[in-house]
Amino acid sequence: MKSNFFRFTGIVLIALAAACGVMGQKAGTPFSGNVGGARAEMDITRDGDTLGGSYYYRRSGSANRLTLKGKIAADGSFTMLESDATGKQTGEFRGKWKQDPNESGASLEGQWLKPAEKGEGTSFYAIEQMIYFTKTQIATRDIKEAVPAKRAKLSAEYPELTGGANVAGFNQLAKARVMKSLADFKKDLGELTPADIKAMSAAMGNSLDVSYSVEYADDDLVSINFSEDSFTGGAHGSHGTFTITYDLKQGREVKLADLFKPGSKYLATIADIATRDLKGRKDPDSGENSGLAQDIFEDGAKPTAENYANWNITKKGLLITFPQYQVASYAAGPQTVIISFSKLKDIAVADGALAKAKM
Numbered sequence: 001m002k003s004n005f006f007r008f009t010g011i012v013l014i015a016l017a018a019a020c021g022v023m024g025q026k027a028g029t030p031f032s033g034n035v036g037g038a039r040a041e042m043d044i045t046r047d048g049d050t051l052g053g054s055y056y057y058r059r060s061g062s063a064n065r066l067t068l069k070g071k072i073a074a075d076g077s078f079t080m081l082e083s084d085a086t087g088k089q090t091g092e093f094r095g096k097w098k099q100d101p102n103e104s105g106a107s108l109e110g111q112w113l114k115p116a117e118k119g120e121g122t123s124f125y126a127i128e129q130m131i132y133f134t135k136t137q138i139a140t141r142d143i144k145e146a147v148p149a150k151r152a153k154l155s156a157e158y159p160e161l162t163g164g165a166n167v168a169g170f171n172q173l174a175k176a177r178v179m180k181s182l183a184d185f186k187k188d189l190g191e192l193t194p195a196d197i198k199a200m201s202a203a204m205g206n207s208l209d210v211s212y213s214v215e216y217a218d219d220d221l222v223s224i225n226f227s228e229d230s231f232t233g234g235a236h237g238s239h240g241t242f243t244i245t246y247d248l249k250q251g252r253e254v255k256l257a258d259l260f261k262p263g264s265k266y267l268a269t270i271a272d273i274a275t276r277d278l279k280g281r282k283d284p285d286s287g288e289n290s291g292l293a294q295d296i297f298e299d300g301a302k303p304t305a306e307n308y309a310n311w312n313i314t315k316k317g318l319l320i321t322f323p324q325y326q327v328a329s330y331a332a333g334p335q336t337v338i339i340s341f342s343k344l345k346d347i348a349v350a351d352g353a354l355a356k357a358k359m
Helices: 004-008 167-189 194-199 266-279 295-301 353-358
Strands: 029-035 038-047 050-057 066-072 077-083 089-098 107-113 122-128 137-147 152-162 206-217 221-231 238-247 311-313 318-322 335-339
Touching: 029 107, 038 066, 038 122, 050 077, 066 089, 137 167, 137 206, 152 167, 152 221, 167 206, 167 221, 167 238, 206 311, 221 311, 238 311, 266 295, 266 318, 266 335, 311 353
Parallel strands: 152 206
Antiparallel strands: 029 038, 029 122, 038 050, 050 066, 066 077, 077 089, 089 107, 107 122, 137 152, 206 221, 221 238, 311 318, 318 335
């Protein structure tokens, strides 16, 4: 599952490149994340116990990259010193490199500290972006809106492609889905009365942040996972998900049924594998069963199109994302399951999009 740090701090992480920048192939591994509320783009190379690369804050632009050099231990714990163009140390990252079998790539999580700073520092988190373009490029477009009467701020990011076949169709679809998310939230705001707004704490406001992660992208196929973080009062915010997988060769969105042979009972197969995975998970501290997809949450894993609407192609296999409350309590957060191609190959279309997982 995605880190609870991401969910419970309300920090929106996933953003690729600056608003007017682009990203194709990079020398290192691209990570996208957030340092204390500021969006940051990292390019990290891992070689044995050595880490190196650079990063920049989106507000400063890619021309203002900071150099990173450090070490990583066998358990993934790392330290990276940050320095500016003059070689002066400007900060330090301390954290852990994590490889979750149910995430498409690696994640980095920890603290950023100023030089000689003591204590915990500033929280940071970054997620690997699974980009394998050779000619296509990707840029992030930003939308920011305010609805003063509802004390609301809305922000959204969506990917835009250039330089490849049928990118216009993908761009139109991605923007439309994000705009629908914003429109749905504004519709919900319309139901808030003046009394509701007045009752809100002065320190609080309504908000929506839409971000995205690239689960897989090459010149033929792009699979994007969008996250919605919203707050309209109450004890905590809400987190949602929607996904797009687009065939750039054919110029069309890929549906889940397109991955499988006609007549195959693919939903039953997927649900069986996902349910057994979820029900078998243990609490890392107590070792007790986590209670996922059981009791009141059992229906959320049953083989219906609605339950398995949020899916992506990854190099590891088929990624299923279950939003909060669907198969687990709010405290457990959203859950993800990756089903390997080997478990689906008998019913998968031989040369379909899922074949990317064999690579």
